[in-house]
Amino acid sequence: MQSAASCSATPRPIPLFAPVTSATFCCSPSNSSCAGHNAGITGSGQVDPADARDQIPSTVDLDMVRAVFETNVFGVIAVTNAVLPLLRRSPAPRIVNVSSHAASLTLTSDPDGPFAALLPSAAYSPSKTALCALTVQYANELRKDGVLVNAVAPGFVDTDSNNHTGFLTVAQGAAVVVRLATLGPDGPTAGFFAEDGPLPW
Ligand SMILES: NC(=O)c1ccc[n+]([C@@H]2O[C@H](COP(=O)([O-])OP(=O)(O)OC[C@H]3O[C@@H](n4cnc5c(N)ncnc54)[C@H](OP(=O)(O)O)[C@@H]3O)[C@@H](O)[C@H]2O)c1
Secondary structure (H helix, E strand, O other), X not given: OOOHHHOOOOOEEEEEEOOOOEEEEEEOOOOEEEEEEOOOOOOOOOOOHHHOHHHOHHHOOHHHHHHHHHHHHHHHHHHHHHHHHHHOOOOEEEEEEEOOHHXXXXXXXXXXXXXXXXXXXXXXXXHHHHHHHHHHHHHHHHHHHOOEEEEEOOOOEOOHHHOOOOXXXXXXXXXXHHHHHXXXXXXXXXXXXXXXXXXXX
């Protein structure tokens, strides 16, 4: 892994491997360093979310819920704490946790909103809600150290995880991640963002 002190002028994502999850450690032209927690699983495998019936709360397999939380929540704690010493050496440290619109309690509890039409999920959605909660706790701890910590929702992106049913390209989904990874010193922390602006928790 490249040290924060040796960041080059060209952004260069560097995969960091850990037992439970992965992060992309990135050096930007502004010499900021960012831990972007992108690794995640749905628990349902490579499937259209509309077919993820194994997430339905009343019949869900608890071992699947545990596995999803292991990667999507506990893994982020493990990797964050592993990279923090290096991040702290950067003049502009940033942490971006890749969450989901499905994490938003406000959006998903609106019976008239688009998310009420999704299959209920006891694994993926709650794990991403927990990731948002974790984002706020890390942000509060690290605010005094200048580490900006935010959660993002990339939107419905065409990837393996949804069996390529997403309608956004990977580049479109990544835009908000890059934006939050390269925030200036007055940027937000403890926030939740999509590409078109802040999201409600
Ligand atoms: N696609 C969407 O519409 C969408 C929407 C909202 C949020 N997200 C979030 O965006 C992130 C990326 O998802 P994606 O759609 O790109 O899914 P994906 O195509 O399935 O990619 C997930 C990535 O996470 C890695 N990963 C999973 N478990 C891991 C583990 N235990 N250790 C290390 N790496 C692990 C996978 O590596 P391997 O391939 O080696 O297993 C893969 O590179 C996830 O956090 C997901 O929840 C996606």
